[in-house]
Amino acid sequence: MMNRLRGAPPRYWLVVIVVVFFIGFPTVISSFLASEWAQALIFAIAIMGLNILVGLSGQLSLGHGAFMALGAYTSAILVHHYKMDYLLTIPIAAVLTGIVGFLFGVPALRLSPLYLALATFALAVVTPSLIKRPAGLTGGVQGILVLQPDPPPIASDIFATLTGTVMTSDQWIYYISLFCALLLFWLAWNLTRHRPGRALRAIRDGEVAAAASGINIAGYKTLAFGVSAFYAGTAGSLFGLATGYVSPDTFPVSLSIQLLVGAVVGGLASIPGPLLGAIFAYFLPIESNQWVPSQSWIPDQIASTLKNAGPAVSYGVLLILIMIFAPNGLVGLIRRGYEQLNRRLRGAGDREAGHVPPDPQTV
Amino acid sequence: MQEFAQQVVGGIAIGGIFASLALALVLIYNAMGLVNFAQGEMAMLATFVALALINRGMSYWIAFPATLVLAFAGGIAIQRLVIRPVERAPVLTLVIITLGLATLINGLAGFIFGYVPRSFPSPFSSDSIDVFGVFISWRDLGVIAVSGLVLLAVYLLLQRTTVGLTMRAAAHHPEASRLLGVQVSWMLALGWGLASAVGAVSGIMVAPILLLEPNMMQSIIIYAFAAAVLGGIESPLGAVVGGILVGLTINLAGAYLPGVGGDLQLAVGLAIIVVVLLVRPTGLFGRAATRRV
Numbered sequence: 001m002m003n004r005l006r007g008a009p010p011r012y013w014l015v016v017i018v019v020v021f022f023i024g025f026p027t028v029i030s031s032f033l034a035s036e037w038a039q040a041l042i043f044a045i046a047i048m049g050l051n052i053l054v055g056l057s058g059q060l061s062l063g064h065g066a067f068m069a070l071g072a073y074t075s076a077i078l079v080h081h082y083k084m085d086y087l088l089t090i091p092i093a094a095v096l097t098g099i100v101g102f103l104f105g106v107p108a109l110r111l112s113p114l115y116l117a118l119a120t121f122a123l124a125v126v127t128p129s130l131i132k133r134p135a136g137l138t139g140g141v142q143g144i145l146v147l148q149p150d151p152p153p154i155a156s157d158i159f160a161t162l163t164g165t166v167m168t169s170d171q172w173i174y175y176i177s178l179f180c181a182l183l184l185f186w187l188a189w190n191l192t193r194h195r196p197g198r199a200l201r202a203i204r205d206g207e208v209a210a211a212a213s214g215i216n217i218a219g220y221k222t223l224a225f226g227v228s229a230f231y232a233g234t235a236g237s238l239f240g241l242a243t244g245y246v247s248p249d250t251f252p253v254s255l256s257i258q259l260l261v262g263a264v265v266g267g268l269a270s271i272p273g274p275l276l277g278a279i280f281a282y283f284l285p286i287e288s289n290q291w292v293p294s295q296s297w298i299p300d301q302i303a304s305t306l307k308n309a310g311p312a313v314s315y316g317v318l319l320i321l322i323m324i325f326a327p328n329g330l331v332g333l334i335r336r337g338y339e340q341l342n343r344r345l346r347g348a349g350d351r352e353a354g355h356v357p358p359d360p361q362t363v
Numbered sequence: 364m365q366e367f368a369q370q371v372v373g374g375i376a377i378g379g380i381f382a383s384l385a386l387a388l389v390l391i392y393n394a395m396g397l398v399n400f401a402q403g404e405m406a407m408l409a410t411f412v413a414l415a416l417i418n419r420g421m422s423y424w425i426a427f428p429a430t431l432v433l434a435f436a437g438g439i440a441i442q443r444l445v446i447r448p449v450e451r452a453p454v455l456t457l458v459i460i461t462l463g464l465a466t467l468i469n470g471l472a473g474f475i476f477g478y479v480p481r482s483f484p485s486p487f488s489s490d491s492i493d494v495f496g497v498f499i500s501w502r503d504l505g506v507i508a509v510s511g512l513v514l515l516a517v518y519l520l521l522q523r524t525t526v527g528l529t530m531r532a533a534a535h536h537p538e539a540s541r542l543l544g545v546q547v548s549w550m551l552a553l554g555w556g557l558a559s560a561v562g563a564v565s566g567i568m569v570a571p572i573l574l575l576e577p578n579m580m581q582s583i584i585i586y587a588f589a590a591a592v593l594g595g596i597e598s599p600l601g602a603v604v605g606g607i608l609v610g611l612t613i614n615l616a617g618a619y620l621p622g623v624g625g626d627l628q629l630a631v632g633l634a635i636i637v638v639v640l641l642v643r644p645t646g647l648f649g650r651a652a653t654r655r656v
Contacts, residue, residue: 001655027566060455062462107641114398118457118592121400121631122585128624253581257466309474316467323460324448 018275022178026171027163032352035170035242036286038177042238045181045279047232048188055269056197057224058204060113064352065255066127067229071236072246076144077137080286086149086241087176089115093232093237101229105222124256143247146240148173170242177238183230189271191227200224203268254312258282261315266320267329276330286313304349368497370618371611376503377608379510380568380608384580384587385594385602386517387562392596394534394554395450397457401464403580405441406566409434410575411476413567416484423486429569431560438559442552450548472577483570485507506568513564515604517557521599528555573578582629584614589635594650604647609635 001025022041026034051062070165074093078084108116131138150157151172159167191197199220202210211217240246258281266277384402391399392562399405405645411429413582445464449456470536493497521527533550541547565587573579590609594601612635613628639646 054455058455060458107637110644111640113454114458115592115644116586117400119633119636119640122588122636125581125585126630126633129629133627149373251550260459260462272523307468312466312470312475314470316463316465317467318462318471320445320460323452323463323532324445327456346377 011168019182027159031168034168034174036283038170038174038261039239040243040279040282041174041177041181042242043259043282044275045184045238046232046265047274047278047281048184049228049235050259050263051268051270051274052188052191052200052231053224053228054263055205055273056088056192056200057221058113059108059221059224060117061120061125061228062117062256062260063123064228064232064259065253066123066249067097067101067232068236068239068255068259069113069127069131069246070100071233072240072250073131073138073144073236074233075237075248076146076240079146080139080144081137085148088127089175089182090234090237090241094234097233097236098226101232102226104229105225108225109218109221118349121253121256124253127251127253128249130252131248131272139247141248143245143250144240144242144247148241148244154277160283163242173238173242177242180238184195184234185271185275188231192269192271196220196223210328257315262318263318265329267331269325270331273329273331280330281315285316315325365497366618369499370614372499372503372507373495374478374611375509375607376610377569377572377614378490378509378590378607379514380565380606381583381586381590381609382603382606382621383510383513383565383568384562385606386514387558387565387592387597388560388587388591389594389596389599389602390517390554390561392591393599394530394551394558395446395457397454397461398588398591398596399558400458400461400584401441401468401557403584404465404468404472404577405434405438406562407575407577408472409437409559409563410483410553410566410579411472412571413563414481414575415476416608417484423484430567431563434563435556438556439552441559442479442555445545447548447552448556450551463622469577476577480557480574480576483567483575485571502571502646509564509568513561514541517561517599519569525551530557545656572633582632585629585636586610589639591646592639593637593646595646596648598646598648601646 025037027036046064048062049067053059053061055063055122071093074096075086075089078088079094098239108119111119132140135141148169149172151167152170155172155175158169159165159171199210202213202215203217203220207217239250243250262277262281263274264277265280266273266275285347322329328335382645384406387402388399388405391397391402413426413430416429417423421429424595429567430455441464445460446457482554485502487501489500491500493502514550521526521531529540529545530550530553533545534554537547540550554594565583569583570579573583586609587606590605592605593600593608594603594605609632616631617628
């Protein structure tokens, strides 16, 4: 056992540190911040789903906000109309969205990547108005209020002994989100390392060659769509819980763009990428909102415009710059920096011995 | 019957607007096999420029061509600065870059001009004329005339001039054109400029109807996608026919189908895209794509 631990590569330790950090984090931050970080984790789940689709299988979806909406509304409707326990609705919403995604993947097979991007973009734009229509079910423009659950006594007790304060429902939702995120990231990690991941990468890099190697192209591509939608559905369901409210305006087309920004910034086809990308994509608009008005020398009108336009401008500039200069995103940059550091520390010997991992695939 | 005829004329007018934007999409698709997701936002920005020119006291009919020239220059600048470094990148990369461009331009327009919707002047009177008992507004007629002229001009440029021939050659056979001394990259830039100018027409035409604000083109671009897909995404003629058909469809569906009104018209656009892609992905005028192994 000890030998195995000693032989573990440094990135395993990194994973342990990150997990421990996220478990302990709410004990040192306010309940409000915990709610924000919960939403960032939820973004990470959705972005991981998008990452599996775009990074692994090479199919571009600009409509993942629509899948999130489906997950969120499934849960909200089950709770509101059928009085179900919210926690039970999360897997239901995830599976339902996964099935819809799988079915969506079937016609998507026939489309070139360009047409798929176009159709999913149109879907993202239309989603808010589609939600408004069955007003009896979805609450129309008003949306549905989601009651946030109280933490169970055991969790509450443990939290109280650690911090001396009572656990709020925001903090409880943080832990639910963290649990789902850990589970789904672990699943994604397994998926990428084993047969499906290899098959999907082979398809992405050369469909004809993959088919010639006996890979079931249609099967794996629709599977990727289904899994991706499953992630988005989970994220949507949790998002409704975390914000306490679902409405058509929760899921504008800009949400889909935000998810794509997260996936691209973090690094496509990587496991830590979605987490970094989510933290970035979620906090950028919030932070820019808080930063701008505090500079008193900026006139009010400019400050409010900056608040509205700032995130869009920076998202846009980043998307362009990263695609041109660093197509592997933050993770790619970190990896490159780490390798260079390593090479300098150990000299060139390791590279000849083949210890340096091959460059990750670009999109 | 009279109402039906009016809906048809209105549909053709709005269809002409879609056709201009769809034609812009087709021009760029033909140049580099890419759907430009920023086309609508580029048109929106050009429309803001037109409004700024008009507000400075320029007459509408001077501001209009001046805006087209500026849009043309802007399109070339975008191609040189943003697209050229990644010209040979996979289509996924290019699509994400045009999306970034769309987000960036949207934010810039909001930053410079604000998010308050503004009214945009129309040079045509809102009176109607009586044509055999059908009242047709001068606005609709004017929009149809302007769109028609622009589409005709693009047709003549591409089919009857040397520049047009060179552009088409560079798009279809870049290698052979390069061997014949064509500066392919600059021809692509020219394509972007032309598309930008043609798209700007749609923005200027639709602004008096919708009110000008940074998200004005978000729905129009969906209809333009639908038009381009319906017509066959590589066919300029298809873009025009597709635009008019989409305009007619959403106008008539909005008027006569129960429950389809207001923002659900947008769902009709989505439905057109999905049905065409599933039933006949090449559209009305497109050629079946062959894939080289």
